[in-house]
Amino acid sequence: MKTIEKAWGYMPPRRSATFDEHAIAEIRRAAATGIYDIRGGGTKRKVPHFDDLLFLGASMSRYPLEGYRERCDTRVILGTRFAKKPVELAIPVTIAGMSFGALSAQAKEALGRGASLAGTSTTTGDGGMTPEERSQSKTLIYQYLPSRYGMNPDDLRKADAIEIVVGQGAKPGGGGMLLGQKISDRVAKMRSLPKGIDQRSACRHPDWTGADDLEIKILELRELTGWEKPIYLKMGASRPYYDVALAVKAGADVVVLDGMQGGTAATQDVFIEHVGIPILSAIRSAVRSLQDLGMHRKVQLIVSGGIRSGADVAKALALGADAVAIGTAALIALGDNDPRYEDDYRALGTTAGCYDDWHEGKDPAGITTQDPALSGRLDPVLAGRRLANYLRVVTLEAQTIARACGKSRLHNLEPEDLVALTVEAAAMTRIPLAGTDWIPGL
């Protein structure tokens, strides 16, 4: 930056807060290419999040539990409302749905291995169920998406639960996207599509619209599977109070609520950054909706979108969720954005930690790609172990916090254990601002 000396002294060049570096670069990029920016990952700008909450811990009026000696139960049962065979998990941290197609077969297998080692479930995605994934996942949730790629009754019956996907936090109201580079022979065959085309999945289900139809769709899926399997309903966080009420009305066993920070394999940047609400702001409304219907803990709530640590898990549960789901963090645990591939990231014009062109299929870490040379870099056994390690750490962290709050079960964490650090977080979560008993709007 060059400053020019004037008679009155130095006047440093001033950047606009509105037209900041990114805004300017994006205008230039749009002008040069004529197409919107597509990328993977979740919201990159800062939005209110779990960091805006703190636990109070025990003190004079609350008794803590001994860190290593006293039990802190982590088990959770999902799908107790109607399903004959609910899903039982050792930990309340599940692996979110990510498609084979977006991810390599090795990555899918690694997710299954890691989840099974840690005692939790993994989830298929837009693209159907692969045998590798089924065989490596002790508990596998089968997604029922608008595209219905590869949907068939045999896989439906092989699943441990069915997740009807209405939307995703990264793009509520948007469909899937898998660009030509990633449509390999196998992916094309599984999706009944020509190889190499840009595949844009539908954003609406083809054979139902609205909660009344959905009720019948859920009935059909139950009839197809003998009323055995829990039916989850996944949606992006946008109008959580009403959406959750409609999900309950339609007969869901489990509601999955995905906040705007949630990752995606590929979507327009404008969608990722500007549609949907942060998960922090959605959980209490969702829980209130369930409570108003007398269904809290009867219809289980799984939340996701930017969950990184045991603290995030503990906060989500304290706000009333039954479990969380992770996508991005699981990929990082497998080896996504690993600095050891820094040279490769540089060659792609980015740096480890920032790489988000997951739609291009050139992932140096072999995760978001269908290129055999790249996907061969990921060892599913090793990557699965890394994921299991990470899931165990997250669980231990959440237990550490729960014990400090005197809870013998993670699910005994409650809003009363929390305070908010910011006025926004206090308003969104109905948790008092730290050091006060003030909740804006109440």
Place this chain on the structure above:
Amino acid sequence: MNQIDIGKWSQRDLNMLRTSSDTREIDLLTTSVRDLNATLQAFGSNTRSDEASFRVLTPNGAHAIAVGIDAPLNVEIAGHVGYYCGGMNKCASIIIDGNAGQGVGENMMSGVIHVKGDASQCAGATAHGGLLLIEGNASARCGISMKGIDIVVKGGIGHLSGFMGQTGRLVAFGDAGEALGDSIYEARIYVRGKVESLGADCIEKELRDEHRAELFALLKQADEAHKADVSEFRRYGSARKLYNFHIDNAGAY
């Protein structure tokens, strides 16, 4: 893709109208849909087709009748059905002696579903195989997102039929509503009547001899071959212009 495979349709499928003498009757006045479906689903894929025939009485528009069958059963339903009748069917021949509600034969994999009356929206949605024959009209989104099924409609088809159709064939003897074949992939559409309008990236294509032959074979499967002249149909399919995003086509989205 879409090579006609005559072996796909067994004579049994085509003789489905013949009800065998040892047909079991199940009356939905006294039996629940759950029990009906559990009975039908109990037959495995190695069942012989002449082993089991069912007649379902008093369907009264109930939903999810005869879904998830995995055996070459013959099922005749005596009346109107609600949503998703025959959903995800494999191998069975299902006759609906009445009208069908939304999503009849949704995601079916194989077998035959024969609707004697009209069908509501989304008939044959996302279905991967088999034959869906509709004697009357089919409403909007017939064959939406179809993935290999053959659908023959003797009446007209509603708007957005064949939407995002991936593979398989959709035939309408009557007219087609607005936006036929919108965003279609490799599915093929044959319409004899008037087409209100074509959807994005759907165009009329030349009807060559191989298409006449394909259509004839298909109509033969539906037992309609000699009742219609295949040359009277017009063929529609993908212009394949939206297969890879190009800025010049942005207006089409």
